Amino acid sequence: MTAPTLRTHPAKPPAPTRPRRVGMVVVSEYESDPRVRRQAEALAARGDDVTVLALHAAGRPETDTVDGVRVVHLPVRKYRGSSAKAYLSLYGGFGARAAAWLARRPRTFDVLQAHSMPEALVFTAAVQRLAGVPVLLDVHDLTSRLFASKFARRPRVLAGVRATETASLRFASEVLTVHDPYADQLRERTRRPVTVVMNCPDERLFAPGEPRSWDPAGEVVFSYHGLIAPRHGLANAAAALARLRPELPGARLQVRGSGDGLDELRATVGELGLADAVDLPERLYPITDIPAELRRVHLGLVPSQRDPWTDEVLPTKLLEYAAIGVPVITFRNPVIERYFPADSVSYVDPASPENLYRAMLDLARDPERALRQARRADEVMATLRWGAQKHRYFEVIDRLAGRRD
Numbered sequence: 001m002t003a004p005t006l007r008t009h010p011a012k013p014p015a016p017t018r019p020r021r022v023g024m025v026v027v028s029e030y031e032s033d034p035r036v037r038r039q040a041e042a043l044a045a046r047g048d049d050v051t052v053l054a055l056h057a058a059g060r061p062e063t064d065t066v067d068g069v070r071v072v073h074l075p076v077r078k079y080r081g082s083s084a085k086a087y088l089s090l091y092g093g094f095g096a097r098a099a100a101w102l103a104r105r106p107r108t109f110d111v112l113q114a115h116s117m118p119e120a121l122v123f124t125a126a127v128q129r130l131a132g133v134p135v136l137l138d139v140h141d142l143t144s145r146l147f148a149s150k151f152a153r154r155p156r157v158l159a160g161v162r163a164t165e166t167a168s169l170r171f172a173s174e175v176l177t178v179h180d181p182y183a184d185q186l187r188e189r190t191r192r193p194v195t196v197v198m199n200c201p202d203e204r205l206f207a208p209g210e211p212r213s214w215d216p217a218g219e220v221v222f223s224y225h226g227l228i229a230p231r232h233g234l235a236n237a238a239a240a241l242a243r244l245r246p247e248l249p250g251a252r253l254q255v256r257g258s259g260d261g262l263d264e265l266r267a268t269v270g271e272l273g274l275a276d277a278v279d280l281p282e283r284l285y286p287i288t289d290i291p292a293e294l295r296r297v298h299l300g301l302v303p304s305q306r307d308p309w310t311d312e313v314l315p316t317k318l319l320e321y322a323a324i325g326v327p328v329i330t331f332r333n334p335v336i337e338r339y340f341p342a343d344s345v346s347y348v349d350p351a352s353p354e355n356l357y358r359a360m361l362d363l364a365r366d367p368e369r370a371l372r373q374a375r376r377a378d379e380v381m382a383t384l385r386w387g388a389q390k391h392r393y394f395e396v397i398d399r400l401a402g403r404r405d
Helices: 034-044 085-101 119-130 143-150 157-171 180-187 234-244 262-271 287-294 314-324 334-339 354-364 367-381 387-405
Strands: 021-026 050-054 065-068 070-072 111-116 133-138 173-178 193-194 221-229 249-256 297-300 328-331 347-349
Touching: 021 034, 021 085, 021 119, 034 050, 034 070, 034 111, 034 387, 050 085, 050 297, 085 119, 111 119, 111 387, 119 133, 119 157, 133 157, 143 157, 173 180, 180 193, 180 334, 193 387, 221 234, 221 287, 221 314, 234 249, 234 262, 234 297, 234 354, 249 287, 287 314, 297 314, 297 354, 314 328, 314 367, 328 354, 347 354, 354 367
Parallel strands: 021 050, 021 111, 050 070, 111 133, 133 173, 173 193, 221 249, 221 297, 297 328, 328 347
Antiparallel strands: 065 070
C-alpha cells in the first residue's frame, strides 16, 4: 500500500482572540450531511458563531438551531435524477436565493465557506468577496465527475461544468478537499492553497467499539447506508442476497439512506421475493441516528460500480463502518486501496452479483476472519480520526479569518 502523501501547510495561525463568525452554503439537507455537520458543530463547540444556508427540510422551521448551529432552510428541495437540466435548475435556483440572502449581509461573517457540489456556490459570496471577506471552497466531490457519470453524452454540458469548476477554484481564497488524490488534481488547476481535511467519522457519534460476532446458522445482517442510486450497486447486492438466502436463511439486508434509486430498489426487492429480508428506509435519517442503526448489523456493504464518479472516492460509509468495528465488503478503487490494505476489508473487484455473493457467503460463514479484518481496519482508522482532522480545519478557518482581523 502506498502511504498517503504528506503535505506542508502555512504556519499555524495564532489562537483566535474572539469567536469567529462563519457562514456556510450547501445544496444539501443539513441534518443528514455528515461533513458539513462535523465542521459546523466543531466550530460551534469551540464557541464560534456558525450559520448554514441549506436546502428545505421537511418538518423543520425556516430558521432552526441544530446542536448550536443556526440553520437557514431556503425554500428549495433536493433533486436526484437523470436530468441535466433539472440539476442545473436546482443549483441555479438555490444559488440565486443564497446569493440574495448573503448580499443583504455583506459584512456579517469573517469567513464564507461554500461546499461543493457545485463548486460555483462560491459565487454566492461575490458581495462578501468584494467586501474583503475570505471565501473557502470545500470540494467534497467534483461536479464534473457527477455529470460525466450521469450525462456522458452531453459534451457541451460537461465542458461548461468543467470551465465553471476552474473559475470557481480561482475565485476562492483557499480550497479544502477530502483526500490527497483530489488535492493533487486541484493543485494543478488553481494557484490557491489546497488543504486536505478528510471525511473522518466524528468520534462523538461513531465511537470505536468491539466487532459483533454472530452464529452463521442464525441471523446475519448486512448493511448499506448513504445515497441510494444505481451506481452504488444495491441491485447487485439484492441479487447476491437472493442467491445467498438458500444457504444462509438468516441473511438479511438493512438499507438506510435516500436517493432517486429507492423506488427502483424497492421494485427489485419485490421481484426477487426479498420483502421479508430487506429492510428499506421509510424516512430520512439524520446523521445522529445512523450510529444506532449500524450497531444492529454484522457486515457492511459498499458495492458501488466503477465509473467517473466512483473512481476516486473514499466512501464515508466505509470509514464509518471501520470506525465502529463493522467488517466491510467493498468495491476497489485506487483511493480506497491507498488507505485500506487487503487484510482490513474484503475487496470485490468488480462488485458484481457473483462476486458479492461469494464475499458475503465467505465472510458470513467465518466470523473469526471477519473480526480479524475489523480489528485491522480499526488500526487503519487510528490515523483517520476527526479529533485530529478538525484541528487542521480550525487552522484554515483561523488563517482566513485572521486576514480580516
